[in-house]
Amino acid sequence: MDVRFVLLPGDGIGPEIISQTRRVLEAVATKFGHAFEFTECLIGGIAIDQTGDPLPEATVDACRASQAILLGAVGGPKWDDPSAKTRPEAGLLRIRKELGLFANLRPIAPFAELLDSSPLKREVVEGTDILFFRELTGGIYFGPSSCTTLTGGGERAQSTMVYETSEIERIFRLAADAARTRRKKLTMVDKANVLEASRLWRRVCAKIVTEEYSDLEYEVVLVDAMAMHLISRPSTFDVVVTSNMFGDILTDEASMLPGSLGMLPSASLGSDGPGLYEPIHGSAPDLAGKGIANPLATILAAAMMLRHSCNLPAEAEAMEHAVQRVLSAGHRTADLVRSGEPSLGTVEITDKVLESLTGG
Numbered sequence: 001m002d003v004r005f006v007l008l009p010g011d012g013i014g015p016e017i018i019s020q021t022r023r024v025l026e027a028v029a030t031k032f033g034h035a036f037e038f039t040e041c042l043i044g045g046i047a048i049d050q051t052g053d054p055l056p057e058a059t060v061d062a063c064r065a066s067q068a069i070l071l072g073a074v075g076g077p078k079w080d081d082p083s084a085k086t087r088p089e090a091g092l093l094r095i096r097k098e099l100g101l102f103a104n105l106r107p108i109a110p111f112a113e114l115l116d117s118s119p120l121k122r123e124v125v126e127g128t129d130i131l132f133f134r135e136l137t138g139g140i141y142f143g144p145s146s147c148t149t150l151t152g153g154g155e156r157a158q159s160t161m162v163y164e165t166s167e168i169e170r171i172f173r174l175a176a177d178a179a180r181t182r183r184k185k186l187t188m189v190d191k192a193n194v195l196e197a198s199r200l201w202r203r204v205c206a207k208i209v210t211e212e213y214s215d216l217e218y219e220v221v222l223v224d225a226m227a228m229h230l231i232s233r234p235s236t237f238d239v240v241v242t243s244n245m246f247g248d249i250l251t252d253e254a255s256m257l258p259g260s261l262g263m264l265p266s267a268s269l270g271s272d273g274p275g276l277y278e279p280i281h282g283s284a285p286d287l288a289g290k291g292i293a294n295p296l297a298t299i300l301a302a303a304m305m306l307r308h309s310c311n312l313p314a315e316a317e318a319m320e321h322a323v324q325r326v327l328s329a330g331h332r333t334a335d336l337v338r339s340g341e342p343s344l345g346t347v348e349i350t351d352k353v354l355e356s357l358t359g360g
Ligand code: NAD
Pocket: 013, 072, 073, 074, 075, 076, 077, 089, 092, 261, 262, 278, 280, 281, 282, 283, 284, 285, 286, 287, 292, 293, 294, 295, 297, 335
């Protein structure tokens, strides 16, 4: 199979983890007889430095012409000046918008080998395997907002949660389809006891379940209760779907379950066109250039990319199993060990993944 990928290394540790992940993708192509073509483009702070724009037009064009996009991370102290004309993160928001990426997928499935790194007790986290679907382009982050000065002093600010039926339907169906391929349980999280927008979510989702997905076990949970359940009984959830702001908060809460940011991938998908895949962590400026960043979240994001955008599930599984075997063999990067314990660098742990992939 011929596939054209765009790589967006970005800033900080981005170039280090993307170049190592590219080695793994090249090995997968060789092992399975595919031709993967890679185009590297600018995004974020480095794009501001070189072009003045965090998302140059050439990057957007290359992304549109690709089958899938793999991003490292953007941002860093160099571009943090609040009075700057633009910021690296603006590039990320714009690429999501340009490509209509309305669904953010975040799998939370801690590796058995790393359970003791979790801040929660092993017996609580064990068996957790959640796939979150967060609505990414609507809701309170994009609704009308304003801030006005009051005549008697002070100010009044407002942000509005707005959703239309079609925005709810498209992400809900994606989540329901995914639940069908997993353990057939779907949880919708809202705040329908207070918010009108949540009541629309509840009606729209209930109708779709009744008419199209009666084979699924379906439940609705209020967001405040969900925040508690995620740390008391995370292993009882399968697919979870929710709106933009609730998803933002709950996925960050859930990302603590596996114990390290360096292990978690995510995907942003639209109705058609390329998907965008990335680790959930940032550009880790404190580690940039030291050769010790953990590349495994990016390698796992590339596995998601093969599964969701290229329909190559066997290749995705091969990558995931290679990572699993590396951990089982006891290999760790610095973020996964206590200080003073031996660890491998970015290149060395990727070498282990490659050995496992080509030997397995
Ligand atoms: P961060 O995720 O970069 O780092 C948080 C902590 O986790 C740091 O101690 C870092 O060393 C560690 N860490 C992160 N990734 C790691 C990895 N792969 N291996 C080992 N350790 C890792 O978050 P931050 O420090 O809040 O943000 C740094 C910069 O990244 C900021 O400019 C922020 O805006 C940006 N950021 C970008 C994205 C993105 O590109 N999607 C996401 C979050 C933050």
